[in-house]
Amino acid sequence: MVDIKSMTLEELTQWFKDQGEPAFRAKQVFRWLYRGVTSFEEMSDLSKGLRQKLKETCILTAPKVARKQVSQLDGTIKYLWELGDGNCIETVFMRYKHGNTVCISCQVGCRMGCAFCASTLAGKVRDLTPGEMVDQVLFTQLDSGEPISNIVLMGIGEPLDNFDTVIRFLTLINHPDGMNIGMRHISLSTCGLVEKIDKLAEYGLQLTLSVSLHAPDDETRSKIMPVNRSVGVDRLMDTCRRYFQTTGRRISYEYAMIDGVNDSDWQADRLAHLLKGTGGHVNLIPLNNVEESPLKPSRRVAAFQKRLESHGVTVTVRRRLGSDIDASCGQLRRKAMRQDNG
Numbered sequence: 150m151v152d153i154k155s156m157t158l159e160e161l162t163q164w165f166k167d168q169g170e171p172a173f174r175a176k177q178v179f180r181w182l183y184r185g186v187t188s189f190e191e192m193s194d195l196s197k198g199l200r201q202k203l204k205e206t207c208i209l210t211a212p213k214v215a216r217k218q219v220s221q222l223d224g225t226i227k228y229l230w231e232l233g234d235g236n237c238i239e240t241v242f243m244r245y246k247h248g249n250t251v252c253i254s255c256q257v258g259c260r261m262g263c264a265f266c267a268s269t270l271a272g273k274v275r276d277l278t279p280g281e282m283v284d285q286v287l288f289t290q291l292d293s294g295e296p297i298s299n300i301v302l303m304g305i306g307e308p309l310d311n312f313d314t315v316i317r318f319l320t321l322i323n324h325p326d327g328m329n330i331g332m333r334h335i336s337l338s339t340c341g342l343v344e345k346i347d348k349l350a351e352y353g354l355q356l357t358l359s360v361s362l363h364a365p366d367d368e369t370r371s372k373i374m375p376v377n378r379s380v381g382v383d384r385l386m387d388t389c390r391r392y393f394q395t396t397g398r399r400i401s402y403e404y405a406m407i408d409g410v411n412d413s414d415w416q417a418d419r420l421a422h423l424l425k426g427t428g429g430h431v432n433l434i435p436l437n438n439v440e441e442s443p444l445k446p447s448r449r450v451a452a453f454q455k456r457l458e459s460h461g462v463t464v465t466v467r468r469r470l471g472s473d474i475d476a477s478c479g480q481l482r483r484k485a486m487r488q489d490n491g
């Protein structure tokens with residue numbers, strides 16, 4: 150069976166040719182896919198015979214809403230989608246001044262083991278397909294009834310650990326006959342897989358790369374992010390500098406503020422030192438409380454920001470959206486898993 154939504158228009162065109170069908174059918178079908186049809190029967194301008202053939206040879210993915218939480222405070226919507234094989238993933242819809250943004254997952258679970266993250270508590274189950282990534286944007290737009298203009302790859306999973314799928318997803322979502330979302334409206338977040346950052350740089354994409362730094366020193370970073378044990382902060386920062394030089398795109402450094410772990414003045418000073426000449430800016434993230442985690446939100450966000458700014462670093466503080474729902478990555482999936490297991 151062919152996973153039709155994971156195919157590019159060019160591949161679909163070739164596939165139709167191979168089936169003895171005219172090439173223009175590919176564009177017709179591609180457009181139907183991005184209208185969010187959930188069955189081939191809905192493709193009303195195709196012959197009955199062709200619809201039957203598609204049904205017999207292709208998989209048409211369409212996730213079901215397993216749970217949905219709507220914030221009463223700011224309208225943020227958190228979806229728990231059930232995939233075709235019964236696995237669940239999360240997607241968050243957020244309203245910003247610059248447009249509606251959707252935060253999507255790229256894996257079922259995650260194997261990176263970051264100490265502050267609920268997504269990794271049961272490890273990685275599997276990678277998502279490109280089509281399953283597209284579905285999150287498409288079906289969130291359909292269900293919410295609101296257009297989506299920005300995408301962040303910051304949900305469950307490490308995007309660069311599912312590299313080829315993510316590149317294919319970016320091609321699909323950017324296509325003018327699909328959702329036509331520009332690269333400059335897409336952010337990709339990584340915990341710092343250095344070889345993959347170098348590989349990404351070769352594509353020269355105009356997206357925004359966010360690097361989850363979370364600590365400026367190896368001792369702290371290795372404690373909260375196991376990925377650091379094999380790479381280290383210096384090598385990561387060298388890679389980031391190279392990325393900036395190759396692509397010309399400024400990197401955003403994510404920094405989740407954890408009480409008593411990474412929020413002291415000396416760490417702000419060291420962070421400012423690390424960022425010298427990188428052109429990057431820091432995004433401080435007030436931590437959400439994860440029930441199972443001993444890591445608690447810092448009370449020093451403003452002081453840390455001030456200290457960084459005194460060194461000339463550009464700092465933003467992420468607005469907390471959906472704080473009345475389980476809006477932190479992986480929390481809703483964990484809750485559902487616990488309840489399903491009794």
Ligand code: SF4
Pocket residue numbers: 259260261262263266267268269304305306307339340478
């Ligand atoms: S923060 Fe990202 S990379 Fe780290 S465990 Fe969570 S999902 Fe994985």
